Amino acid sequence: MTDFGPHDLLLDLTNANLVRGLVWSTLSINEDWVIPTLQHIAIKCLAGSLGRTLRRTPVTGEKVPNACFQVLSLIGTKEAGASLLTISYTTANKTILKRIRSGLESMSAAQGMAIDDLIEKSVPDLGLDEKGIARVITDTGVAELSLDDKHTVKMKWQPGAGIGEQPPELKVLVEDFSKAAASERNRLESLLVSLRKWSIYDFHQRCVMGPLTSWFSIRLLWEVNALNGDSFIGLPSRDGAGIFVTPNGIREVQDGFVRIWHPVESDISEVRELRQMMTSLNVRQPIRQVWREVFLPDKVEIDTELYSNRFAGHIINFRQFYALARMRKWSGGFLSGSWDGGQVSTTIKVFPEFGVQAEWSLAMLDVDDKNLIQDLCTTSRVVFMPIDDHSRSPLPISGIPKVVFSETFRDLSLFVTICNVATDPIWLERFANVSQLSQYWETISHGRLDEVVTQRSELISFLITRGEFDDRIKLSGRHVMASGSFGTYFIDLLTANVRMDPPGKWISLNTTGLKKKQDLWEGNWLATPIDDDEILNQILFRSHLLANDHQITDRSILRQIRDN
Template structure:
């Protein structure tokens, strides 16, 4: 920082006043203080100027510099000036001597240097190019020196460069000055790995037991972390992971709950990113919570397994759940359903109500509002978990299913709107919606002790059965929590039987990359970012299915030019989809022909979603770009054959149109929804939503704005269908259009 020069006390010294001397293999014990001082300054001078004539060969020179030496304030000022003038700060060498000198000066001698030492600490802490294993110890040494001047918590612990550091120091109050607390926090900051050694744990337990102020401070810091939602300085991560293990010394339920909250918050991405907010802290919390007793650890890990977007952390969570499940005799995925929070909903029935997929408050109390927020979070997790079960060919004993699904106060609100199958022998299956029969439950009129249950998937049914259930769901006005009866089905194709190792079904599409990458992460596919760096031109999005027993990978690469100065990747092209099965800790590639029907269909559905939503073919404004290298693709894909999702869209519209006010003006063709207006007849493509006008297929650009048409759908996860309906309602009454940009494109009234 330029402010260094003005903060260094005293006149500016001559920084090249050290006599050049080649360091020889002289034993350090033979050097007196003056000799040590000279050698140390030579080392510092030439560490700051690597082009200097002296090459320091002695590997013990740093120890020589650190030996007790008759340092003065002038030496410190000189060393700071040399450091500031250096152009080679990336390796941290030029920051060593000033802190060595400062640590040996008296408090009175140091006092004038406090402002510049704080500036140096800030500079060291924020030098992202400096290796962390150099930057952290250096910052700690400067923090310890500054602590001698001001007392209290050293500046490198809980630095006030973000909201968490500021808030935590304020909440600690007087605890921050307690020597036992300072010692504990300094020791916590030494944990470099997620799991500590036994020696480290013994020392931590001794520090925690040294004073009642220590566990209070540990709890305060961790609790503040779970509440502070802003970005986190990376220096906090190491301190927090040590404090997690200090908190783990308490076997109580409150400590378990706190560590579980830390795992949840640390594992969540900040903003819209994909990386964990504090990845190392999350890893430590996962390890610390996994071996603790009670239901809270499993519940926390189960939530992380569903919400975590960080691939390394997700692997760690899965391993922890596997260990926990194996110790308790659980099947793969069982931990997730055993740990669903009920929020004591039966006890709070007069305060809140769950309608469909949402909870709402029946009173205006703060408690009710807090409960509604928690309920909606759990409902969202359960919707995602049950949708993931579609890829898992899993069965439940009847009694287990009734307890965990049909009767569960939270899960039941989702499960009771889904189709399930029951069987007495595991061969003949009856399909139906769960129905209460007095104190009993039935599925399609069947079920009972000794029967088994599984979640219905249309890929396992024939076309007639699927059509019948779609009619039933539509007629009954049931809004399923996610697409099930109307779910897209992707079965093995002849082309895939020939390629065997991979599928090219969705290869060759051009996607808007940033939107596609974001959607992949929403659907729990992890992928490295595309960019112009080495290896950045290709990426592979990966998702685990069927409780982590199968893996699908979707390859994609940069498409088009990546232009300066931003070098932002605008588009990517799609490539192969491949599969692998878990073999212990490894993944074994599997031919696409050997992938279970549920797994294949669910993976392909996601890839179709990426293409359908983010393809440039679905961009209403693309036609205005003139000559473009992707223009031919836009024309072909924007009006071409329908994908699986578009075919389902057509099926839904066939059932809905007769009930809509515009139904008499609409007609479904093989690829389009044809709408008769007063000024023209329009064809809305069922895949892209793009519009052509008869008779010459002139393109009509309508950029979506405002709310979609309010039509009751049997599901709520197809924005493209809502957009198509909105356009249909608009064009069916084209005589009422007032938007000038649309009117300019329409033929004049007859």
């Protein structure tokens, strides 16, 4: 706040050194606002360094956030550790992540514990009960805050005597709840590509009984390895340490180790058995686990040995990809024609516990058509390299850990299907004279990415069998067929494109302004979260929408249907 009112540009390049000094000065201040303020500054500065223009924080570089990391590690409290962890989920920058890791290691060494133990003990409890609800009593009423699986917090307000207005600090509290829940969900999902394991007792105390962690962990499947050699996969129970629910009933283990389960480690019959169990128990998983896509090396990749072309030769929207890649912890890969060599690049994802990094090559699409203003790029091969290996010798694909290979290719599948130019056939028709695009459209519509289509088909088939859809929605080859009142619609399982029959023309569906997709499925999808696959979301939503086309009120959609 200034004499002239609120000012959003108090933090800029001219006073970054002053801000660093102020950050360091907070070491002598013992106030509740210090840690959240340092977290807020670090996140804002990191966002401003991603190549995007943020008016509120035009500071680029890493000096200010680095000062925040160092001060938080020196504060050394549970809350400071949680803050560092939250910051780490907002960036894919390898250097920044190393410095945050270094800060956590300093804290763990000072407290005489392993870094994983420090991280788990830094998870806030938020005052939650076992149902994921916290009661906050204020002078004007009582607020009930409850978690959900969409990174949001629901609040139920019960006003007290008098006016009973909600105090302004409740809004801040809700934001803190949302950030803490999102960070913990991300942390648990990151364990899918981890070697972390717990003793039976530690797992029960930290993962099953921890108020925030248990909200997620008791709905996830865990691999249990008993010291007597017995092993199984099950859901943990709060009834006691070592008690798990399995497809074959209740199992109890006294001594052993627990680690999160990844479906790539099981055969398909066991995975289907676990899916059936989760469905019968009405368990909605907070992350996509039992229905997670699995990718294994094929014969061609094993024969070529050092690289894979499975996701090569695709044309994708670079800006959309770049944003999505940052969300999935891929770094590098920036393309630009502004300098020599900027037309090609490599995007990298690091798996530090396995000593491996995946590298995917990209190149700008060379198109002469000046009307083609979209930034398009083409994809090339992926290789796996040892971390920090200056010899640049690719690792044999046959030797890559299964979970690393599967998660790498799962990301590439998401990038290619979500950012693909083929997801909008109406747009492609405008550039039919561009040979690269017309040839690619012809290729993608005739069998490319069959693995992705098969996995989506299996999930939708399961949901249809379960009765999630009425009889107007069916599978038909590479399409979901929705029979509406005005015609039959075929939704492509790869791109979510919609073709109406008759007369066989494509329909452009912009569903952004329509009713929120999740509202249509309230109470459903108990075992099948799909929040990270936007194309699958679109397929399911469009199937339901077009099967009930007589209820559509959007004029642009109705006009296309009636014209057809």
